[in-house]
Amino acid sequence: MLELSSLYKIFNTGSTNEVNALQDVNLSVEEGSFVCILGTNGSGKSTLLNAIAGNFFPDAGRVILDGKNITKWPEHKRACHIGRVFQNPFSGTAPGMSIGENLVLAAKRGKRRGLGWGLTAAMVRELKTRVKDLDMGLEDRLDTPIGKLSGGQRQALTLLMSSWLRPDLLLLDEHTAALDPTTAAKVIELTEKIVCGGNLTTLMVTHSMQQAVKLGDRIVMMHRGKIRYDFRGEEKKMMKVTDLLFLFEELRRKDQLDPGA
């Protein structure tokens, strides 16, 4: 489904702050797979997601989605196939616009937007039923500006928006990191429901090892712009938080022995 081959990205090229954000990243994700991406701070997890979504073009390498080489596609063109939820709950919704308007924007993701009326009666009915599924009591508040909602509510709506039209690929970038534990748990529950319910191919960046252990069928660990570990199938199922912690320790030890690596 998704094929990354020898992806490179260097930030601040030539300066003292040069960062090798992605170094020869190769990753192949099958249809319907739910991959958790773990990594230390600055390991390139978010950069990887941004490279797939098209926030920038990689310096080298190829991004292939569903057999199409999308390496040179601009972000908005890739959006036809990709749904996204950001780390910042404020990034995924337009605060000044109503819940209904935000959702109707998502209902047209990657489609031609013409002079047709946005919030038609039929659309409002569909919005209501699907928002009701969130079980947050938002279905009667479709006219409320989304900026008035809490971060958790906004993140839940962003999740709903990103999967409104079935995306070929769902990218979740630490989408619970900015939420309090209870809200985060709710959003994760919703994530599971949406991803598993729709059998969506998903990449989820997370800081939480509990989430990585509990969710998905594959764990990819990144460190310093490289993929260092990749567990799937039975191996992934056996993974425990302690195992992951141990691996992180090991990466850190190796760094101390060989700081240049």
Add this chain to the structure above:
Amino acid sequence: MTFLIGSITIGLILALLSLGIFISFRIFNFPDITAEGSFTFGAAITAAFITSGTNPAIATILAFTGGMLAGATTGFIHTRFKINPLLSGILVMTALYSVNLHVMGKSNLPLLNQRTLFTWFGKWSDHISGPGRIINLIGWSVTAADLWTLLFCFLVILAFSLLLLWFFRTNIGTAMRATGDNDQMIRALGVNTKWMIIFGVALSNGLVALAGSMLAQFQGFADVQMGIGMLVWGLASVIIGEALISESKLGLLVAGAVMGAVLFRLLVAIALRWGMNPNDLKLITAAFVFLALVLPGFMKQTKKIKLIK
């Protein structure tokens, strides 16, 4: 009374400017100074075409198109070359100054004895209400032609407000508003934000140019200086409109921008009548907008201090 009706008519014409500034300032969040150039551009195009014998309606439509082109240029410079939006506007505004001189051939082009949209109304009014008919309006006598003109301007601005409102509720218009509100989000939903900005700024300047065109026809001349201060004028109108309605519903905001333009024009006309030096007009407008921008934050702070005490 003629004075009052004239002021309201000009206010309604300038409401088009106010709607244009509303789009750039409130939808896209940047004060687009191209407006100062495109306002004159609209007037210049109309005046040049009318004096060369073109039908005034066509000359007006051409002015709108010209304004859109000017705006599209600003949007293109900003999005394609990643130049700060304000600077992009300044570049186009400056370039337009020369363009306007070329279009008009001189710095001032009178439209006296020419057919304009408004001479049509004079004739139309003579035709319907009888030549030079004076109407008694609640104790004041006004000419029928003035009333027809006022009605026409009102209908034009009503039509454009409704069109704009409808547009902002369509799929593409909703996406345009989202571009100003959260561009990261709307890109992730598959919208080419560059095109949205170019199109939006073009629309904004089209309206501004239309205001310039109609004002030139109403006052009977186009002048290369007439756009100076128009951005701040439009901002003042938009801000007054927001103060009038104090709600963030889109329909009310558009209505507010129109009412703000008319009210601001009335206030200025009255101040000038009372003997305000016309040379001070721009200074006072700028000071007004400055206060309107600063006061809300200042009042919040004093409220907080009071609460703490």
